[in-house]
Amino acid sequence: MLKQKMALSAVMLGLSMALSACQPKEAPDTTTQAPVGTEQKLTAEDAKTFIENAQKEMEKLQMPAAQAAWVYATYINQDSAAVSAYLSEKLSVRTAELAEEAAKFRDVEVDAATRRKLDLLVNSFVLAPPADPDKSERLSKLSAELDGMYGKGEYCRENGECWDLGQLTSKMANSRDEALLKEIWTGWRQVAVPMKPLYEELVTLANEGARDLGFKDTSELWRGKYDMPADEFPAMLDNTWNQVKPFYEALHCHVRAELGEYYGTDVVPQDKPIPAHLLGNMWAQTWGNIYELVKPERKMQVPDVTAALKDQDYDELKMVRQAESFFTSLGFEPLPETFYERSLFTQPADREVICHASAWDLDDKDDLRIKMCIQKTGEEFNVIHHELGHNFYQRAYKDQPMLFRGSANDGFHEAIGDTIALSITPKYLKQIGLIDEIPDESNDIGMLLQVALDKIAFVPFGLMVDQWRWKVFSGEVTPENYNQAWWELREKYQGVMAPVDRPADAFDPGSKYHVPGNTPYTRYFLAHILQFQFHKALCDIAGDQGPVHRCSIYGSKEAGKALNEMLEMGMSQPWQDALEKLTGTREMDATAILAYFAPLKQWLDEQNQGRQCGW
Ligand code: X8Z
């Protein structure tokens, strides 16, 4: 997860930016010489000096906060929560003071790089700290507590047996027992019930912090990080979603029909949204695990990476080393030994950790790590590439000034590892000895369907999570309606529905990591569109002649060089410039994802003839 901050290290964002705090109104002990409240006219030189000093100061505060956040995430207890919340708040409060000072340069004419740094500083929060110190401290504690509640979450059955999210995830993926799936689906959502009052309080405090920094609310703060006016950002997302929607509806139609055949149309009615417990994933966000239920009738060879990993005796470490070797094949330097010494790859037996995968950069130099409770599946092999994408990005921009150390926009950070994972094609799997034979073209529909069940199915989920949060932050959705609004959006965008009536105290958004974890989610929507643009551009650069869904850039130093040139820009330029550098276009555009899956669309349309689609 890499909570993108602006420039603060990922980790910090993790907790710190997410924490918050405010400006004590007494003059801060500023080493920055920003003439706060003086009569003197501020100059461009003042702005530069201010930014230089602010960067130095924030850099110093970041590392201990990052280290404490790491200890908390890998060893959840009362003390690690307290230390992490404390240091995170210190950083956050000081950053808010600096942001307030930065705002004073709004009307001063400064060079472009300084202007960008000032803006990034003002915009750097996920949860902005309110100016009242008691409130900022409270926000920090709430944020840590919600994170921990999710991390410690488990479902205990009536017979006393308890399952954690890893175990539940695996059952959701593999079980076809409708009653069990419903029990698990409902059971996991109980972890979120006690989160609701805390979340309500957090929303109020974070909005206060946002207002103290001059934003209308936290929704405006979140939408304002995309090099365009905050109010224009949702329209860009809508346009992109509308490009993908017909494809999604075709996939949805086919999947619903096949699930109806398997479970019966009384369980899966053919004119309603799909019950959310039958799609192979706890949140119905990716559907690749039910490929066997919806696959083409004609037998198709589709590599089973989970089985191949097992056959070849891959353990967690070998999976990580293999993923790293993809990046080094492109010309990236190997990860430092400390990555292997300090990362967490497996779930410890003796303590609580936050298992949700994340990538960390503790010192903005070379102390890179991932934290992940790896399961030995093909799905997790992809997630390892996703996380390493974060780490290689972090290292690529480490020499940028501190406020430019981040991705072009947060969708870019999420897209890099996924872009690499799109190159895990049969050709590549054969190259590394995971399969013996490359299936011929007659199997392409099967392979494309397998990938679309993850990538196309995800798109509306990637969009709806923050549609909900933006409404919550803006006050359009109030606490009494949290859950109802959530399900309205789930139905509207994804066409999935709750399999059982939701109880009055349900807080289903809290069952998805990024809500209690306060990680913005639109980034994943952006990433799902961008990764196909990146993949296409890199395949062209690598000189791959075949269809883009069979292309692997493995071993292409040219592709690696082009990718690195974009990554090392960090956030020094608007994201449109970074996109143009690699792809030649300044527009986020779903044409590439649609082109990738084009043969499948035709096949889906044939399957859907005579079926009633829509919900
Ligand atoms: O949270 C993640 C990554 C860490 S940034 C594992 N992802 C989203 C999710 O799991 O919901 C990757 C795709 C979407």
Ligand code: ZN
């Ligand atoms: Zn990520």
